Amino acid sequence: MWDYAGRDTAIDFGSATVRMHVRGRGVVCREPSLLARSRRSGRILALGVPAQQMAGRSPDVRLVRPIREGAPTETDEAEYLMRHLVRTHHRRHYMARPRLVMTVPSGLSSVHYRALQFSAYQAGARRLTLVPTPIAAAAGMGLIESGPEIAVVADIGAEVTDVGVIAFGGLVTSHTAHVGGTTLDRAIAALVRREHGVALSPAAAEAAKIAVGAVPRIGRHPARQTSVEGREVVSGLPRRLVLTTTDVQRAIEGPVARIVEAIRTGLGGCSPEISGELLSVGVTLTGGSARLPGLDRLIRERTGLDAWLGDDTGDAAVIGAAGVLRAAGSPPSTRDITPHPQPLTTVPQS
Known part of the structure; x- marks a missing residue:
């Protein structure tokens, strides 16, 4: 039926x-x-x-x-x-x-x-x-079953970062911030327009983020580069330019900091009893924007909790x-x- x-x-x-x-x-x-x-x-x-x-x-x-x-x-x-x-x-x-x-x-x-x-x-x-x-997301990854298990999930989507602390199968505290992958794309397009006078389509900015995007690392690391096509703001003519990992890192530094701050805020709403157990639990990252290289390391540095990508699909x-x-x-x-x-x-x- x-x-x-x-x-x-x-x-x-x-x-x-x-x-x-x-x-x-x-x-x-x-x-x-x-x-x-x-x-x-x-x-x-x-x-x-x-x-x-x-x-x-x-x-x-x-x-x-x-x-x-x-x-x-x-x-x-x-x-x-x-x-x-x-x-x-x-x-x-x-x-x-x-x-x-x-x-x-x-x-x-x-x-x-x-x-x-x-x-x-x-x-x-x-x-x-x-x-x-x-x-x-926690249920889909098998993080919550019957019993007192605690899980912290940060779902980083296109426009929303949704952080939840789950215990006994229920939502203990949560925080939602309007920042995500699309925010990173807009930041890349804004930097290219400001510094090169070229307007990028949202698809081109996203492609650059996927190709060379990464959270800034400490020390010297080899930089990657990618070419993007856009339109010159003044003449209206098509133009191709090269973006490096450093360029994209500078563009997305602000939005990435907002994502990490959203996770910190979500963790801050826990009771002292639960907060003490979070050190052994860590943060599980889901969502398309959670795959940004180096994001887990930055979260680990800023929150003191281990972070890992729990859902790569x-x-x-x-x-x-x-x-x-x-x-x-x-x-x-x-x-x-x-x-x-x-x-x-x-x-x-x-």
Whole structure:
């Protein structure tokens, strides 16, 4: 009966990437959370990778990001993207009504909760559960089980750094900061514009960050370099220039310091009893921006806690959210359509 209505579905709706997990099939989708809309007609032309490829290639195309800083800012577009994913990956174009669990920043406001609730139910969810991203990521990496285990998770995404301290399967304290990988990209583009008079696209700035980006190290280390293409601000002509590791390090120094400060703030909300145990636990890093070389070392220096990358695929949060929904069990009736989302701050024990 439940499979007919739609298999249990988990969605990690990030500012840059949306991931979907369907029960029995695993992670079925990793797409840019992006839509392309026609300026003249208002019609949605493409979504995901095809929309990303249309960026800047036609004056009629406007790119829309329905999720900003972990929250839905374009409700209609968020609903459209969610409905498309549900119908496509459930293979039921108009009948899919799955139980849905979504990851949300731990500091999400009540206004954004209601906006996400509206989009999810309009997209076809028959039941909605919201799970804070640190809990979902910890569950996906197997860091929390029954018992007094303590885990510290720092999810560093595109626009949000979400830090959570988890004990006894519940969220003890958390902190959300609006800084992430996109902030680093903007800092790189700003430095190139300021020092070289060249405007870079967001994609070019991100490519430079991936190619030579690193947290500044102590001592002498060989510098890498990469070439990027942009447009001269004065003449409007195309120009290619070379960026080195040192250039990118100077650009991202400020945003990286904000990420580390967010982790320090999240750790500072613990009770003395829990704080004493954090020295043996350390900080587990997740999210796409956590892969920045040298970031774990800098966190170790600034917090005194060991730090390591626990999720190199970015799928931990959506896998953990699926596990939370599975542990929560099945609803009692097909007519039980929850009018309000169920925010979970503890992990149900199966």
